[in-house]
Amino acid sequence: MTPSETRGNLARTLLLLGRLALAAIFLFAAYAKLKPQAAMPWSGSSIKTSLSLFAMQVDSYQLLPPQFVSPAAHFLPPFELFLGLWLLSGVLLPYASLITTLLLGAFFAVMVRTYMAGLEINCGCFGPGERLGPLTLLRDGSLLALALAVTIGAFLHGRKTRTESAPVAHVSTPQRAD
Amino acid sequence: MSSRINSRFIRRAVSRAYSIGATLVAFAIFVPVSPAQTATPTSAKTAAPAHKRTAADAAPSAPVKTIGNRNAPITMEVFSDYQCPSCGNFFETTLRDMIKDYVASGKVYLVHHDFPLQMHTYSGQAARWANAAAMIGQFQDVDAALFDNQAKWSADGDVEKYISAAISPANFKRIQGILKGCTAAPPTSKADRSAPQPDPGCPVDPYIVQDIVLGYQVPVQATPTFIIHYKGQSYPASSGMITWPILKQFFDTLLSQ
Numbered sequence: 001m002t003p004s005e006t007r008g009n010l011a012r013t014l015l016l017l018g019r020l021a022l023a024a025i026f027l028f029a030a031y032a033k034l035k036p037q038a039a040m041p042w043s044g045s046s047i048k049t050s051l052s053l054f055a056m057q058v059d060s061y062q063l064l065p066p067q068f069v070s071p072a073a074h075f076l077p078p079f080e081l082f083l084g085l086w087l088l089s090g091v092l093l094p095y096a097s098l099i100t101t102l103l104l105g106a107f108f109a110v111m112v113r114t115y116m117a118g119l120e121i122n123c124g125c126f127g128p129g130e131r132l133g134p135l136t137l138l139r140d141g142s143l144l145a146l147a148l149a150v151t152i153g154a155f156l157h158g159r160k161t162r163t164e165s166a167p168v169a170h171v172s173t174p175q176r177a178d
Numbered sequence: 179m180s181s182r183i184n185s186r187f188i189r190r191a192v193s194r195a196y197s198i199g200a201t202l203v204a205f206a207i208f209v210p211v212s213p214a215q216t217a218t219p220t221s222a223k224t225a226a227p228a229h230k231r232t233a234a235d236a237a238p239s240a241p242v243k244t245i246g247n248r249n250a251p252i253t254m255e256v257f258s259d260y261q262c263p264s265c266g267n268f269f270e271t272t273l274r275d276m277i278k279d280y281v282a283s284g285k286v287y288l289v290h291h292d293f294p295l296q297m298h299t300y301s302g303q304a305a306r307w308a309n310a311a312a313m314i315g316q317f318q319d320v321d322a323a324l325f326d327n328q329a330k331w332s333a334d335g336d337v338e339k340y341i342s343a344a345i346s347p348a349n350f351k352r353i354q355g356i357l358k359g360c361t362a363a364p365p366t367s368k369a370d371r372s373a374p375q376p377d378p379g380c381p382v383d384p385y386i387v388q389d390i391v392l393g394y395q396v397p398v399q400a401t402p403t404f405i406i407h408y409k410g411q412s413y414p415a416s417s418g419m420i421t422w423p424i425l426k427q428f429f430d431t432l433l434s435q
Contacts, residue, residue, distance in 0.1 A: 038411035052431040060418035120400030121418030128414035131399050
């Protein structure tokens with residue numbers, strides 16, 4: 001195996017690991033927000049309660065007016081579930097990872113703003129009970145960097161694959177007249 | 179030539195991007211989470227709300243720092259500091275509406291716990307006044323007076339002025355009588371989570387200390403922190419400013435179960 005092939009294999013493996021890590025994180029984040037609280041069994045009612053509890057965490061960021069808090073809280077966990085499954089499937093990876101990066105970028109910006117404003121609230125990142133602090137910022141910043149790396153890797157890998165699969169152009173060499 | 183350089187550059191860039199990515203994957207997976215994420219609030223572990231557990235240990239003259247019907251389906255415990263601006267904001271914009279609406283109609287039972295922070299000079303003193311008022315059944319008026327005038331007494335520590343304006347002179351004298359022996363500094367929560375020392379001559383200090391220790395168990399990491407109990411189940415503690423429409427929505431979801 002040539003060094004170039006080894007590097008290519010390593011790159012593919014790292015891209016796969018990055019994609020799976022992001023997928024697992026998003027699936028867990030969705031699960032943590034949707035799972036029944038207070039020893040309730042899984043049901044439509046328990047999910048509704050969990051989403052209402054998550055709405056309180058969204059509200060504590062003091063970013064959205066009350067009429068937008070509930071729609072945002074009901075949209076985010078299913079969207080995280082969808083993104084997790086999309087990343088897991090690997091279909092159209094550059095676009096999945098790009099949307100993931102944009103979402104994590106928005107989360108990170110809101111968290112930094114809230115932390116700088118001195119609000120002492122729960123992060124709400126992986127369900128209730130986790131305080132927003134330097135560690136959560138460091139973790140979410142790392143996740144954002146990971147998503148960015150996966151996005152760049154996915155786009156470059158896609159371009160490389162397209163280049164390699166493109167038909168080779170045959171150029172006829174002009175014959176010398178002598 | 180230039181295309182060869184380009185492809186070499188791209189390969190190196192990809193390789194570096196993946197190396198960075200791998201490091202970040204490892205970091206994201208193994209980074210330690212804050213203790214609050216893994217710790218379950220003590221009151222959430224037990225079916226009985228914290229106020230019911232403390233009430234059992236309390237002496238007959240214990241201050242009653244509650245508002246509403248004890249048999250209301252929802253109990254909300256709030257750990258608060260009278261001098262903390264977020265607590266004042268939470269009272270004025272959320273709890274006031276909740277008391278008028280859901281507490282008055284018997285849907286919610288509100289339990290106040292004192293969690294005076296060390297960083298606030300007069301919050302311990304304000305907690306003493308609130309507890310003394312609670313001993314003679316005047317908690318609700320004094321609680322509201324303290325939050326309504328928070329900005330004023332926070333500047334000079336003149337808590338008495340606003341309490342005397344909120345209750346009758348006779349009741350004010352009774353409260354003054356209760357606090358007569360309170361000469362040492364009032365108890366406040368400590369950064370190292372150690373139990374503060376009550377003033378032996380101050381009859382309300384043990385109740386403030388009791389609330390602070392209960393707050394450590396939750397754990398209260400910021401004020402206001404509140405815990406909601408419904409049908410014997412406790413929901414995870416929330417902290418920060420929550421608006422009344424969103425809190426009401428959560429109560430309605432619980433009541434519709």
